[in-house]
Amino acid sequence: MIQLQVNGESRAIEATKLAQALLELGYHEAHVTTALNGVFVAAGQRAAQRLCEGDALEILAPMQGG
Amino acid sequence: MQVYDIELGSRLWLGSARYPSPAILSEAVRGADCDVVTVSLRRENARAGAGQAFWSLIRDLGVRVLPNTAGCHSVNEAVTTAQMARELFGTRWIKLEVLGEGELLQPDVFGLVEAARILCDDGFDVFPYTTADLGVADRLLEAGCRVLMPWGAPIGSGRGLSDPFALRALRARFPDVPLVVDAGLGLPSHAAAAMELGFDAVLANTAVALASDPVRMARAFADAVRAGHAAHAAGPMPVRDFAEPSTPVIGQAWR
Numbered sequence: 001m002i003q004l005q006v007n008g009e010s011r012a013i014e015a016t017k018l019a020q021a022l023l024e025l026g027y028h029e030a031h032v033t034t035a036l037n038g039v040f041v042a043a044g045q046r047a048a049q050r051l052c053e054g055d056a057l058e059i060l061a062p063m064q065g066g
Numbered sequence: 067m068q069v070y071d072i073e074l075g076s077r078l079w080l081g082s083a084r085y086p087s088p089a090i091l092s093e094a095v096r097g098a099d100c101d102v103v104t105v106s107l108r109r110e111n112a113r114a115g116a117g118q119a120f121w122s123l124i125r126d127l128g129v130r131v132l133p134n135t136a137g138c139h140s141v142n143e144a145v146t147t148a149q150m151a152r153e154l155f156g157t158r159w160i161k162l163e164v165l166g167e168g169e170l171l172q173p174d175v176f177g178l179v180e181a182a183r184i185l186c187d188d189g190f191d192v193f194p195y196t197t198a199d200l201g202v203a204d205r206l207l208e209a210g211c212r213v214l215m216p217w218g219a220p221i222g223s224g225r226g227l228s229d230p231f232a233l234r235a236l237r238a239r240f241p242d243v244p245l246v247v248d249a250g251l252g253l254p255s256h257a258a259a260a261m262e263l264g265f266d267a268v269l270a271n272t273a274v275a276l277a278s279d280p281v282r283m284a285r286a287f288a289d290a291v292r293a294g295h296a297a298h299a300a301g302p303m304p305v306r307d308f309a310e311p312s313t314p315v316i317g318q319a320w321r
Contacts, residue, residue, distance in 0.1 A: 007109040026112030031121050033107065033150040038142060040149035058109065060150055061117025062124065064091075065106025065134045066081030066221070066249075066271035 005056040018049035021057070032061050067266045069213045069244050070159070070191040072130070076101045077261070078284075078291045079132070079246065081271025085280055088123050094274055094284035095127055103129045104161055104269065106136050107151055132193060134161040139174070144181045148190060160185060161193045161215065161248075171221045175202045179209055186210025195248050198232035200239050207243065214243055215269065218260060219250025222272045226256035230263065237264045254283075254290030261294025262302065 001012045006025060015021040018034060018041060034041045035058040041049050051057070067074050079102040085091040095103055105124060110117045124131060133151035138144040141164060148160040162185065164177035173196050182192050186209050194206050198216040206214060216236060219225035227233060228250065237245060247260040248269045257268045270287055277283035315321075 007111075027110070030110065030112065030115065030118060031154065032110050032117070033154040035146055035150060038146060040146050040153075042153060059112075060107040060154065061110030062121040062154060063106045063108040063117055064081075064083040064085075064120060065104050065136050066083045066269075 002051060002053045002055075004051065004054070007057070007059055013051075016051055017047060018051060018057070019046035021051055022046065022059070025059075027059060030061065032059050034059055067244060069193075074101055074130070074267075075099070076288075077267040077295055078257070078288050079104065079267055079269040080274060080284065081269065082120075082124070083271055084275035086275075088120070090280050091275075092123060092127060093281045095129060097281050098274075098284035098288040100284070100288070101129050102132055102267075103127065104132045104134050104271070105155065106134050107147065107154055130159070131155050131157060132159050132161050133157065134195075135163045137165070138163060139165050139167065139177075141177045141181045141184070144177070145184050148181075148185050149188075152190065158189060158191045159193065160190050161195060163195045173197055173217070175199065178202070179205045182206055182211055183209040193246070198229060198236045200236065203236060203240060203243075207240070212243070213246065214240070215246045215248035217249040218247045218256065218268075221249040223250050224252025224273055225250050226252055227259055227263075230259070233260070233265070234263050254286045257287050258290040258294035258297070261291055262297050264298045267291070 003012050013021050013024050015024045037056050076099055078100050080100045081104045133155050135144040135147040144164045164174045164181050166172050166174040182194050185192050192211045193213050193215050194211050195215050219228040244266045246267045247265050251257055251270050252273045260268050274280050274284045
């Protein structure tokens with residue numbers, strides 16, 4: 001298990017790659033976009049993107065805005 | 067009007083935030099014949115899925131979405147948010163906000179220019195939320211922006227056009243650049259005033275969303291924008307300091 005900050009909350013997960021982590025966290029078919037430690041990770045890069053202890057993962061979705 | 071080679075039918079653009087319900091947002095957008103709607107992106111809870119429902123609603127509207135970088139206070143935040151928005155919404159359009167500190171939510175124009183340059187170089191169509199400062203406008207255009215979105219007043223304030231002279235000067239200085247007043251409008255008359263100055267469009271959000279009847283207010287804004295645009299095209303009379311009789315004085319009795 002590794003400990004991540006997921007959208008600002010501490011979460012322990014088994015996955016070591018970003019694509020697996022999204023499934024483990026429940027974002028199965030969700031239309032989301034991701035950034036790791038402040039850097040955008042495109043959907044096509046998630047399968048190869050390795051996760052490390054303490055990484056900060058942002059998972060964002062469409063939202064109302066002005 | 068055209069922005070980034072895209073022909074738009076509506077000169078009223080609407081924000082999608084703060085409406086009483088998703089249904090009222092939809093009705094307001096449709097009622098105003100609006101074809102550009104601003105959106106944003108926020109943290110998504112896997113269980114709640116609020117963003118998924120909103121995305122479905124926006125797609126059903128069939129409008130062109132203009133994602134923003136609202137809330138970003140640094141160049142890095144804004145650039146990363148823009149990259150995420152491009153993937154999420156499938157558009158190169160980005161309403162670039164890099165905000166200064168403080169209660170006015172004013173643009174940090176130095177960070178704005180830097181972020182605009184990075185994003186334009188990366189293939190984005192950047193819509194910068196800026197001040198009416200002419201020097202900043204020059205820098206944004208040099209960076210590759212092909213539209214400018216100066217504020218009318220602080221975001222959500224409803225104060226209308228705080229500095230009409232500066233907006234008029236911006237219009238005069240850049241006659242061929244699409245200019246869209248973004249932020250601070252509170253009433254349809256504010257929108258009409260912006261259009262009478264020759265602006266190409268206005269973006270309204272809070273003024274519509276927080277009205278007692280947002281759908282009716284959206285239509286009122288649309289009417290005002292059409293009236294203001296027509297008035298500018300018609301060529302307003304010159305303003306005078308003193309009276310000038312409108313009734314002919316020749317033939318006046320007892321003179």
